Amino acid sequence: MALDSATLAKRGLLSRMPLSEAFVVEGAHLYGQLLDFEDLVADEGQETESAHRRLLRFLNMHYRVWDSIVDGDDGDRVDYHGARLHAVVTSPVGDPAAQIERAVALARKLTEAARKVGSAHGFPSRIRFGIDHGKCVAMTTGRGAHEKDTLFLGRPANHAAKLVASGSEQGIFLTDTAQNRVGAGAVRKHAGKMTLDEAYVQIAARKYPFEKLDRTATEIALDPSDPMFRFKRPTLPLSTVKFSELSPANSIRMGMASIFADIDGFTNFVDQSILGGSEKIREAVKIVHVIREELNSVLKEDFGGKRVRFIGDCIHGCVAEGERVDDAAKSVREAALCASAMRSSFDLCLEIVRSDAAIDLAVGIEYGPTPMTRLGHRGDDSVRCAASRATIEAERTQQAIEHGGVRLGAVAAAIADPAVRKHFSAGQLMSFDSASDLLWTAQAPAVQILRSEPAARSHAAPRKSSRR
Numbered sequence: 334m335a336l337d338s339a340t341l342a343k344r345g346l347l348s349r350m351p352l353s354e355a356f357v358v359e360g361a362h363l364y365g366q367l368l369d370f371e372d373l374v375a376d377e378g379q380e381t382e383s384a385h386r387r388l389l390r391f392l393n394m395h396y397r398v399w400d401s402i403v404d405g406d407d408g409d410r411v412d413y414h415g416a417r418l419h420a421v422v423t424s425p426v427g428d429p430a431a432q433i434e435r436a437v438a439l440a441r442k443l444t445e446a447a448r449k450v451g452s453a454h455g456f457p458s459r460i461r462f463g464i465d466h467g468k469c470v471a472m473t474t475g476r477g478a479h480e481k482d483t484l485f486l487g488r489p490a491n492h493a494a495k496l497v498a499s500g501s502e503q504g505i506f507l508t509d510t511a512q513n514r515v516g517a518g519a520v521r522k523h524a525g526k527m528t529l530d531e532a533y534v535q536i537a538a539r540k541y542p543f544e545k546l547d548r549t550a551t552e553i554a555l556d557p558s559d560p561m562f563r564f565k566r567p568t569l570p571l572s573t574v575k576f577s578e579l580s581p582a583n584s585i586r587m588g589m590a591s592i593f594a595d596i597d598g599f600t601n602f603v604d605q606s607i608l609g610g611s612e613k614i615r616e617a618v619k620i621v622h623v624i625r626e627e628l629n630s631v632l633k634e635d636f637g638g639k640r641v642r643f644i645g646d647c648i649h650g651c652v653a654e655g656e657r658v659d660d661a662a663k664s665v666r667e668a669a670l671c672a673s674a675m676r677s678s679f680d681l682c683l684e685i686v687r688s689d690a691a692i693d694l695a696v697g698i699e700y701g702p703t704p705m706t707r708l709g710h711r712g713d714d715s716v717r718c719a720a721s722r723a724t725i726e727a728e729r730t731q732q733a734i735e736h737g738g739v740r741l742g743a744v745a746a747a748i749a750d751p752a753v754r755k756h757f758s759a760g761q762l763m764s765f766d767s768a769s770d771l772l773w774t775a776q777a778p779a780v781q782i783l784r785s786e787p788a789a790r791s792h793a794a795p796r797k798s799s800r801r
Contacts, residue, residue, distance in 0.1 A: 355472040355618045357607060360423035361436035361511070362465050362489045364497040365443060367395060369457035370416030374722050385586065385704045386562045388720060391456050392416070393560055393581070394553065396709035396716055398446045401549035402439065412482065413709070413716045414644050415724060417497070418443075421469075421485060429466050429514040433507070436464050437519075438541035440505045441534055446550035453554035463496030465489040465508040468607050472618055482643040486621065487607060490645060491600045505529055564704060570637025571653050576707055576717045584706035588659030590668035590745065591699050591719070591727035592638070594628055594675055595647040596621075597737050598692040620686055621646065627678045636671040639705070641719045649728070651703060651719055661748045665700050665741070666772065669749070669757045672696040672739050673768035680764070696762060697731025699723045699742030738762050 373391055376384040392415075399418050412419045422436045440462040451458030469487035492508050500506075512520050512527055519533045560581035567574050567585040574585060599621070606617040628648050632638040638652035652671060654663040679694045701723030707715040726742040734740055739762040741749060746758050752772050756763070763771075 355470055355614065357468055357614065358421065358423060358471045358485065359427075359429075359468045360421045360466070360489075361429075361432040362467075362469070362485065362493040363418075363420045363422065363436045363440060364463045364493045365399075365418040365420075365440065366461045366463075366497045367391075367416035367447075368459040368461055368501060368503060371722075371725060372457075374720075374725070380702045380722055382564055382586065385564075385702070385721070389562050389581070389584070389704060389706060389708065389718070390454075390559055392718065392720060393708040394450055394454055394456060395447060397553055398450055398546070398550055399443065400709045401546045402443075402543070412642070412644065413718070414642065414649070415718075415720050417494075419485070419490065419494070421490075430516040433464060433466055433511055433515045434519075434537045435541050437505055437529065437534055438537040439543060439546075440464070441538045442541075442543040442546050444503075444505075446546055449550045450553045454559070459503045461497050461500065461503050462505045463493045463498075463508070464505065464511050465493040465496065466511045466514050470603055470607065470614060470617060472621070484621075484643060484645060486599065486603045486617070486646055488600055488604050494645070505534065562704075562706065567653075567705075569653060569656060571639035571651060572633045572637045574639050574705065579705065579707045580715075581706060581708075584704055586702065586704040587653055588655070588661055588664065588700065589651040589653045589703040589705075589719075589721075589723065590664040591701075591703065591721070591723040592632070592650050592652065592668050592671065592696060593647055593698075593728045593731040594650075594672065594694060594696045595731050596624065596692050597695045597734070598690075599646040602690050602692055616686075616688070620682070620688055620690065623686055624679060624682045627682050628675050631674045631678050632671060635674055636667055638667075638671060641705070641724075642717055647728075647731070649719070649724070651705070659702075661700055662750050662753075665698065665745045665749045666753050668698045668700075668745075669739070669741075669753050670765070670768055670772065670774065672698065672757070673763055674765040676762045677765040693737030694762060695731055695734040695737050696739045697727045697729070697734065697742065698739070698745050698757070699727035699730060700745040700748060701726075 373388045374380060374384065396413060402420060422432050425431050444460055447458035447460055467489035469485040469490050471485050473483050496506055496508055507515065519530060520527045521530050562581045562584050564584050564586035566587050603617050606613040625643055625648060629640050632640055632650045636652055638650045640648060640650045642649055652664060652667050654660040654667055675696065676694055701721055703719055703721040703723050705719045708718050709716045730740050730742045738760060739757050740759045741757055746754055756771050
């Protein structure tokens with residue numbers, strides 16, 4: 334793995350980062366959260382096709398605005414995930430205060446752009462931003478033209494994400510670290526809390542105009558056309574779905590079990606690796622590559638699921654069962670077995686790379702009707718998207734797990750069969766062999782034994798002794 338932060342001065346590197354390289358990146362991490370996203374998921378409590386069309390139109394509009402900061406214009410988009418944007422500002426190199434100032438200006442410009450396009454198209458536009466600063470390990474993982482994800486692993490990305498998720502108040506917020514590194518006079522105490530000074534924000538916005546973003550917002554506001562989202566039921570398994578063939582007019586929708594599998598403790602592991610130097614960083618990069626590709630293979634190859642994307646140190650995917658009619662209970666059952674298979678593969682990966690890293694696997698599962706499509710720019714830069722109440726709650730359920738384990742969301746627990754509910758509602762994530770035995774699957778070692786040795790069944794009639 335090559336480690337060279339100096340090359341980050343080259344504009345647009347992040348969107349073209351090769352699989353063979355990783356970089357230590359110092360910069361300001363900006364997370365933006367669309368606060369009205371959850372209100373648009375359903376219509377009067379029901380997730381109808383109409384509600385999902387409106388939700389995807391809403392996301393598509395905002396993604397088009399956010400797309401304008403891709404590959405230059407003083408910032409790089411890293412990732413979209415549902416209602417969240419992650420961008421990183423690395424310019425000017427070696428100047429944390431200026432990087433944070435530029436990130437603040439970008440947040441203000443994105444807020445103004447959202448209001449402009451939201452007003453023109455009749456959508457809400459409240460956004461909450463979180464900013465942190467520091468060093469992360471940047472890398473690209475995944476294979477295939479539409480399957481790559483650029484990842485930033487480490488405290489700054491993680492803390493900015495947590496800050497933006499910690500409240501429902503719109504505005505721009507800095508972590509304690511960012512407050513300590515920002516320029517003099519940028520923050521002031523208000524109502525017992527340290528907040529950004531409005532004069533500082535206005536000066537930053539004038540200093541960094543982000544003209545491309547402004548032009549894009551004006552174009553979208555004046556564009557009366559909206560994409561028409563048409564849904565069809567996919568041919569199962571979901572693994573056969575190709576994001577490269579999806580578009581608003583060719584979207585899919587059905588009942589799916591959404592899976593969020595997170596490497597618990599990995600942020601601390603990466604931070605310690607950065608402090609430990611190149612060899613430790615190479616070890617961290619190797620581990621994440623191995624684990625992520627293995628988790629993706631379990632999801633796709635073993636359970637016919639579809640990976641939506643890698644999000645930091647988490648994989649988001651979906652599984653579905655039912656050829657003509659949604660089979661909710663079976664979908665949840667397969668998701669639970671998939672989680673256990675991920676557990677077994679996770680442990681095997683750590684054994685193979687001979688790592689004693691203090692990391693674990695935490696998996697959240699929820700079920701519900703879910704659309705899957707691509708949004709924003711057409712072509713390779715379009716965004717893979719699966720957005721529904723199930724995706725929201727699966728992630729929220731996973732985040733509620735302390736250390737490793739597994740947990741079902743409320744809907745998944747309600748529709749699961751009794752065995753799945755008993756062993757997967759909340760608790761330790763067991764190995765695949767253990768889960769197979771408990772759920773009495775065809776793959777279970779016990780089932781294989783009983784097929785070959787019927788007399789081993791607990792209820793088998795005893796053999797009659799022969800008398801001579």
